Amino acid sequence: MFKLNSALLMGVMMNTTLWANPIDQIRPDAPELATYGTYPIGVRTLEVTHTNQLDILALNDSGEQRYYDRPLTLEVWYPTDHQANARGRYEHVYLRDGKTQVTLTGKAQRNVEPADTETAFPLIIISHGYPGNRFLLSHLGENLASKGYVVVSIDHTDSTYHDKSAFASTLVNRPLDQMFVLNKMDKLSKKAGHFLEGLVDANQTGLIGYSMGAYGAVISAGAGVTQKSIDYSWGAPQNALSIHKSGSESHQRLMDPRLKAVIAFAPWGKNYEFWDNKSLAGISIPVMFVAGSDDDVSGYENGVKSIYEGSVNTDRYLLTYHFANHNAGAPMPAPQESWEYNKELGFAPFEHYADAVWDSVRMNNIAQHFSTAFMDVYLKQKIDKLEYLNLVPNSVDGTHHLDDKQQPLENHTYWKGFPARSAKGLSLNFQKGAEN
Secondary structure: OHHHHHHHHHHHHHHHHHOOOEOOOOOOOOOHHHOOOOOOEEEEEEEEEEEEEEOHHHOOOOOOOOEEEEEEEEEEEEEEOOOOOOOEEEEEEEOOOOOOEEEEEEOOEEOOOEOOOOOOEEEEEEEOOOOEOOOOOHHHHHHHHOOOOEEEEEEOOOOEOOOOOOHHHHHHHHHHHHHHHHHHHHHHHOOOOOOOOOOEEEEEEEEEEEOHHHHHHHHHHOOOEOHHHHOOOOOOHHHHHHHHEOOOHHHHHHOOOOEEEEEEEOOOOHHHOOOOHHHHOOOOOOEEEEEEOOOOOOOHHHHHHHHHHHOOOOOEEEEEEOOOOOOOOOOOOOOHHHHOOEOOOOEOOHHHHOOOOOOHHHHHHHHHHHHHHHHHHHHHOOHHHHHHOOOOOEHHHOOOOEOOOOOEOOOOOOOOOOOOOOOOOEEEEEEOOOOO
16 A cells, blocks of 8 residues: 555656646636647747847946847747647746746747648737736746747746846846847747748737836837836936937837737826827837736726727727736746745745736736737738627626527627636727728
8 A cells, every 4th residue: 555655656746746837727617719729839948149239237337338248038929830748847937036046838849840841830029017027927838839820928038037237227228139039930930940931020020028028019010109218217318318319310210010919918107108199109019908907017998908099090909907006917937946035036926927816827828819810810810800809898787698509699799718707807998990
């Protein structure tokens, strides 16, 4: 009996290790489009350099400006033909404390060959918060790659858990990093012999940002910042943020016609007047804003919802997780090692990933569902996916009526793709742009 129990215990321990910190969980009640697609997934890490960039951290009262070559680490997920026979692993991933390293598991296989395809895949760029890292939204990276996208997630220098520096660098560099990566991925897709050769259609690019990544995405989408935000004493020194000023030539140069759609999770900045209605009117590409109604970091009424309402010249959506805070939908489930209280931080890193009300996997599945529908419509022109976006605004108002064959009856208004009783706590608002 003792030997049997020991063997069972060893099996449980091995299984726990094997499945530790999974980023690819799909709940039984997940909405339809949350499930993984038909492509197996490959993943590779790239090191790139954005040359001759203003060194924000070196600015001082003397007015001297220094320039440097800015390093960026990228995680690239892509469709492959390689059939996995084991769990994928992400080693040495930093937690919020910037010191503890953990292993994540998922479906992607490291360094396998990309899919043999005659048609390039649309590009999606992922941009994390402050601080964060390229794995924070990895659940979306894997999920979307399995559906025929090349997805690249950025480690933003000066803004990751292990190299967090002055906030000013994030304020200035975030949109610059995003557009540089778009250009870099386009160039690599045309480089003979590179694994990305012929794989990326950068002319159909989407951008997904969270918190400060979403701040950058709003700027990249067309909303330059206000003079008030440029002048903040706690912001970027020496007028450095003026490069993104609304109406400026430098901000206009940042705009890229290859960027076709943006998903902004909890964009920070409107609650500090980084935009006003005039600057938000500059957004002309479709945006899906995602927010928790109780977000006390980016704000809801005076924050994310206000950005949504002010973006009057584009078609836009506002997906709200009611009673959720700042972490609504974007961060991966909290790694097991993050549950322990951290004395230096003054809290368990768990709080950085999780929500007090909502289950993280449920939030992720909902985000995967709507991200798939939104990107399929605006990057792949799959107009049929609009059925998953044209919904009664408040999920509680939807009624569930199916016939004996589980087909919707005329009075069925429940959210498309959601099993009965599973859409509670959500709302999805839509406004059409004035210029459309």
